Amino acid sequence: MRDLALALLAAWLSLAAGVVSAADPLPSWNAGPAKQRIVDFVAAVTDPSGKHFVAPADRIAVFDNDGTLWSEQPMYFQLAFALDRVKALAPRHPEWKAKQPFKAALEGDMKTLAASGEHGLLEIVAATHAGLTTDEFAAVVKDWLATARHPRFGRRYTELTFAPMVELLGYLRANGFETWIVSGGGVEFLRAFAAEAYGIPPQQVVGSSLELKYELRGGRPVLVQQPKVAFIDDKAGKPVGIQKAIGKRPIAAFGNSDGDFEMLEWTTSAPDARLGLLVHHDDAAREYAYDRTSPFGKLARGLDEAATRGWVVVSMKDDWRAIHAPR
Amino acid sequence: MRDLALALLAAWLSLAAGVVSAADPLPSWNAGPAKQRIVDFVAAVTDPSGKHFVAPADRIAVFDNDGTLWSEQPMYFQLAFALDRVKALAPRHPEWKAKQPFKAALEGDMKTLAASGEHGLLEIVAATHAGLTTDEFAAVVKDWLATARHPRFGRRYTELTFAPMVELLGYLRANGFETWIVSGGGVEFLRAFAAEAYGIPPQQVVGSSLELKYELRGGRPVLVQQPKVAFIDDKAGKPVGIQKAIGKRPIAAFGNSDGDFEMLEWTTSAPDARLGLLVHHDDAAREYAYDRTSPFGKLARGLDEAATRGWVVVSMKDDWRAIHAPR
Numbered sequence: 001m002r003d004l005a006l007a008l009l010a011a012w013l014s015l016a017a018g019v020v021s022a023a024d025p026l027p028s029w030n031a032g033p034a035k036q037r038i039v040d041f042v043a044a045v046t047d048p049s050g051k052h053f054v055a056p057a058d059r060i061a062v063f064d065n066d067g068t069l070w071s072e073q074p075m076y077f078q079l080a081f082a083l084d085r086v087k088a089l090a091p092r093h094p095e096w097k098a099k100q101p102f103k104a105a106l107e108g109d110m111k112t113l114a115a116s117g118e119h120g121l122l123e124i125v126a127a128t129h130a131g132l133t134t135d136e137f138a139a140v141v142k143d144w145l146a147t148a149r150h151p152r153f154g155r156r157y158t159e160l161t162f163a164p165m166v167e168l169l170g171y172l173r174a175n176g177f178e179t180w181i182v183s184g185g186g187v188e189f190l191r192a193f194a195a196e197a198y199g200i201p202p203q204q205v206v207g208s209s210l211e212l213k214y215e216l217r218g219g220r221p222v223l224v225q226q227p228k229v230a231f232i233d234d235k236a237g238k239p240v241g242i243q244k245a246i247g248k249r250p251i252a253a254f255g256n257s258d259g260d261f262e263m264l265e266w267t268t269s270a271p272d273a274r275l276g277l278l279v280h281h282d283d284a285a286r287e288y289a290y291d292r293t294s295p296f297g298k299l300a301r302g303l304d305e306a307a308t309r310g311w312v313v314v315s316m317k318d319d320w321r322a323i324h325a326p327r
Numbered sequence: 328m329r330d331l332a333l334a335l336l337a338a339w340l341s342l343a344a345g346v347v348s349a350a351d352p353l354p355s356w357n358a359g360p361a362k363q364r365i366v367d368f369v370a371a372v373t374d375p376s377g378k379h380f381v382a383p384a385d386r387i388a389v390f391d392n393d394g395t396l397w398s399e400q401p402m403y404f405q406l407a408f409a410l411d412r413v414k415a416l417a418p419r420h421p422e423w424k425a426k427q428p429f430k431a432a433l434e435g436d437m438k439t440l441a442a443s444g445e446h447g448l449l450e451i452v453a454a455t456h457a458g459l460t461t462d463e464f465a466a467v468v469k470d471w472l473a474t475a476r477h478p479r480f481g482r483r484y485t486e487l488t489f490a491p492m493v494e495l496l497g498y499l500r501a502n503g504f505e506t507w508i509v510s511g512g513g514v515e516f517l518r519a520f521a522a523e524a525y526g527i528p529p530q531q532v533v534g535s536s537l538e539l540k541y542e543l544r545g546g547r548p549v550l551v552q553q554p555k556v557a558f559i560d561d562k563a564g565k566p567v568g569i570q571k572a573i574g575k576r577p578i579a580a581f582g583n584s585d586g587d588f589e590m591l592e593w594t595t596s597a598p599d600a601r602l603g604l605l606v607h608h609d610d611a612a613r614e615y616a617y618d619r620t621s622p623f624g625k626l627a628r629g630l631d632e633a634a635t636r637g638w639v640v641v642s643m644k645d646d647w648r649a650i651h652a653p654r
Binding site: 187188191203214240266269 | 384387461505514515518528529530532536539540541547548550563564566567570571572573574575589592593596
């Protein structure tokens with residue numbers, strides 16, 4: 001009887017092991033070349049006997065946020081936040097009624113607002129984010145995220161993260177990766193939700209930033225956001241932001257726009273196994289379809305050069321079983 | 328027999344547990360109030376049933392480097408590196424023979440060099456560090472650390488880390504802390520040795536920095552150090568550097584000079600259990616004795632206010648059994 005019990009136990013254990021190894025680590029991804037490239041890459045860098053093995057300490061993966069981890073249409077979510085802030089602060093700024101780009105923001109005149117360009121948008125961000133301490137700003141962002149709704153989906157913005165990408169973050173971490181956000185968005189805005197939405201702690205968020213000033217208020221120290229941009233973490237700024245914060249070159253980079261081009265180039269130009277991936281928004285039915293001409297998340301050079309550079313292009317329509325988390 | 332065996336096993340297990348809990352986690356520290364404060368603090372924040380419990384994710388400890396984790400006399404070690412670089416690069420810069428502060432550096436005229444002030448020293452750092460890619464710079468620093476010797480101790484600079492502090496770093500990490508360097512020194516200089524010397528990975532090093540530029544050299548991307556200071560991580564810059572990189576307030580801060588004052592103030596001004604600690608260099612026999620008048624590592628306000636603020640002042644002479652690692 002004892003031998004039989006042991007034999008049954010052994011059979012059950014090997015069966016259970018087989019089930020575990022056969023379990024799909026990325027169930028929100030349809031079978032296909034994109035998913036296969038991800039799984040093959042992870043298998044290669046985690047196989048201690050393989051020639052592409054990478055020690056856990058060097059398994060750094062970097063993710064753009066807008067359009068890569070969550071949606072970015074009809075405008076960057078942080079811009080929607082800033083426009084709501086303009087409205088909330090307008091009573092204290094009567095001069096905004098006659099002053100661009102604030103006038104356009106108050107009137108919902110998106111065309112004039114867009115025409116004000118990066119400079120106009122930065123002016124709005126500076127005016128609506130500055131003067132607050134880092135703690136105050138985090139509270140304001142959290143309040144907004146708890147109540148604001150996306151105009152098309154009617155859901156809270158943090159419900160519009162991409163289920164396949166959140167799954168991918170977890171899959172990489174389960175394989176010893178450190179997962180980082182490297183975003184053109186504001187670092188303090190991102191930190192207000194990154195831990196809950198993505199499992200990414202504040203110290204693994206790299207983003208654009210305003211200058212901070214250390215001062216005493218009522219005898220207690222605070223850090224106050226200044227109306228001056230300290231760093232723009234976009235395009236060629238992304239490898240710079242990566243080096244400043246992480247100090248080593250990532251082995252995997254995930255983006256969706258030409259703002260991510262240099263980050264993918266920097267990551268994949270090393271001779272060893274590297275993964276570069278672009279999310280292509282081609283699903284108008286479930287999300288949005290845009291690339292070369294979009295004011296937000298323009299993707300042109302990346303599409304042109306992805307094949308030559310060996311980057312994976314993910315079709316949201318074909319490769320993703322789900323887009324956002326189910327309701 | 329079976330019951331006796333179990334009883335013996337239980338007795339042995341409780342004995343072993345007793346030995347483990349009685350083992351001294353900080354053998355390089357002499358018994359005394361400083362050591363006791365550290366051990367009590369760690370016990371308080373790691374006790375899940377205590378009122379001062381801090382979740383592991385929030386156990387952030389920040390350490391100054393020069394004078395806190397390794398020696399800083401007769402000059403900051405990075406300054407010794409920069410002066411050696413001036414000599415190495417002098418053949419390519421004949422103009423330096425007639426131009427201050429380079430002339431003083433080449434002639435070993437420390438008085439004139441010191442008189443050139445922070446501006447002069449930054450000029451030397453910019454001239455000797457800029458133009459190199461981050462990879463090239465790391466290699467140059469590692470070469471220098473492998474060969475250069477301290478003028479008094481005759482040892483390599485990385486052998487002049489403080490054994491009690493390296494021990495403390497390990498003790499905190501064993502208790503779930505993330506240990507960070509927050510130094511006025513250059514971030515890329517620190518990263519070249521922090522992992523090996525302290526067990527601190529590049530992404531947990533905050534320091535002063537030069538601007539970086541992303542560019543292609545021979546078709547391959549590189550990050551090139553520019554002759555322009557991007558950030559000075561000293562004094563009120565330390566809380567700013569902490570927020571930029573970590574995004575949350577530390578619960579323990581370790582320093583040795585007035586350059587660390589705001590970092591300790593920021594860390595210890597929260598209402599919960601916090602630890603602020605200053606290393607006081609009072610051991611001329613084994614290391615150096617200096618504080619209020621030293622050009623490097625001046626400590627005056629910290630000494631004056633430590634008691635009021637509840638900060639621990641460590642006497643290297645009395646509290647440390649060893650200073651540097653044994654030969």
